[in-house]
Amino acid sequence: MSQTSATPLYEAVIGLEVHVQIKTASKMFTRVPAGFGHAENTLTDPVVLALPGALPVLNKQALDKIIQAGLLLGCKIAPVCKWDRKNYFYPDSPKNYQISQFDQPICIGGKVEIELPGASRNVMGEHTHIELTRIHLEEDVGKLNHGSVDSLVDYNRAGTPLMEIVTEPVLKSADEAFAFLTVLRTIMVQGGISDCDMEKGQMRCDANISIRPIGETKLGTKVELKNLNSISFVRDGIAHEIRRQIAVKTSGGTIVQETRDYDGQTGASQSLRSKEMAHDYRYFPDPDLMPVKVDEDWKTHLRAALPELPFDRQRRYFEQYQLPYTLTAVLISDAELAAYFEEAAKLSGKPQAAANWIANDLLREVSAANTTVAESKIRPAHVAELVKLVDDGVISSSIAKEVFVEMATSGETPGAIVERKGLKQSTDTGELEGWVRDAIAANPAAAAGFKNGNEKALNAIKGSVMKASKGKANPKLVDEIVRKQLA
Structure with a gap:
């Protein structure tokens, strides 16, 4: 009042x-x-x-x-x-x-x-x-x-x-x-x-x-x-x-x-x-x-079995993994989830990437299936492998999301899903150059805009390439080839 x-x-x-x-x-x-x-x-x-x-x-x-x-x-x-x-x-x-x-x-x-x-x-x-x-x-x-x-x-x-x-x-x-x-x-x-x-x-x-x-x-x-x-x-x-x-x-x-x-x-x-x-x-x-x-x-005997307090764990995640507040606030709410994250972070060597997959995608899939993290078919090793596939440029981030959903259903490893569905990114420069030429021709206004100093104009061309390749084109190579052809 x-x-x-x-x-x-x-x-x-x-x-x-x-x-x-x-x-x-x-x-x-x-x-x-x-x-x-x-x-x-x-x-x-x-x-x-x-x-x-x-x-x-x-x-x-x-x-x-x-x-x-x-x-x-x-x-x-x-x-x-x-x-x-x-x-x-x-x-x-x-x-x-x-x-x-x-x-x-x-x-x-x-x-x-x-x-x-x-x-x-x-x-x-x-x-x-x-x-x-x-x-x-x-x-x-x-x-x-x-x-x-x-x-x-x-x-x-x-x-x-x-x-x-x-x-x-x-x-x-x-x-x-x-x-x-x-x-x-x-x-x-x-x-x-x-x-x-x-x-x-x-x-x-x-x-x-x-x-x-x-x-x-x-x-x-x-x-x-x-x-x-x-x-x-x-x-x-x-x-x-x-x-x-x-x-x-x-x-x-x-x-x-x-x-x-x-x-x-x-x-x-x-x-x-x-x-x-x-x-x-x-x-x-x-x-x-x-x-x-x-x-x-x-x-002393009872103290030895005590878990880490939630805010102590959050402070450790800030210092040890440099995670942002939004991720730590999610991860500390459940001890099982925190242990899952720490295993995935250790296996992947990329704690922030692992935390993003867990806090966003894993919890979404668990909620949709009305199950728990312990019952999920996606294990910490799967998350770590997926992080590595993206980091190594084997698949794109958008393809990785498709793989994650498949993992939740089948329980297969990310590598097995990528091989079975042929999802590896294309690094064939000849194939990529062809897609880029077609995208530039289809987006003359964007090409002109980039030449006049508008960096954001590239997004329309790169989007066309990703659509034509069904998400398999390596984004980094696409960016390099687009810039080269428009130079």
Whole structure:
């Protein structure tokens, strides 16, 4: 919402709470499989359902992965963490408490590097770091499915390892929140921590939003926004809430501390409940789980398996390969794609040419086939061979594009396709001279224009030659012969 000079100028203060399901074979405190898409209430056992006498057993892989997440995000890993019961009564919690971490979380502090909105297409934009408060490990709850006459609960999700990533209230705009979540998801996916599929509930976000007059240091009244089930809806919901709060303040109203539900389809929000008082969850240490000590050897072992962070990889691509921003921004978004590029760059010795084929043509073919880079019939060695064929003048760039499409269908090597279809460029000077003579005769105005100093006039003549040769004429030789005949 625009603010006139007659009204105070406000700034937003935003903090995010992001829940990310950890990718493990089994649940947090039992061997029951963790997963999505199963028949309702089939991924349960006495531990999940909190039946009398059922005791939790810690899933070490979940702890490994949250430690790795903390290391990736620069957190301090606590030497000792413990488990607490968060008590509340709600149908999605079969125990009527949630095993979580209260005063001794596993990951403390940390930060996420983001690229601020407004970066140009050719230059890496300004970066900043969003500070984290903590990351703690807990078990997920079930899911309520609301119908027209009843609400049913599915406990398949209950007990799934879940980490809550809490930021400091330092985000200033909806676009910054969008950038933060985009990078966070990329790091978690590339680190093998989570698939972060928001449609499957594997990544969920609540936003705490307040506004204050610019120059004020005291935080304003906080409103929590829930049900933000896509990163785009997080951005849109925050932008909507900032506009709503400014409208309330500029009209003389008062912001109420509350939880609001945002509907991404309609772009509107509604009040769910007031939050005048902090909810007392009556945390106490879980009597069935021992504290866990994390030593240096454990962290060193986990650190060795960590991937390169996306922006670190981008900076390396700038320095090592001299790639432009537009290409690096595409390549770092997916670890599989980045590895594919690096292999093609090494085999070809021409990293920029390889990157162009991958970022443009490979991704186009993969998208058209609704498949993945790993499933593509075009391998890095094929890209490297194609780069060499063009660089050596065996085929033209336009013919190379035809070869690329053929590779995607057949899986043949570029050389085999060129031989089978007779696509090699013609370097027969006699044949080329004949095509050039015909092109000059057919384009007298272009020939006259070139003789009068218009360099661009050559393009019409060279285009005629390429058409007559069906793209097989060597462009470099054509240029030399045209200039010689017009001299």
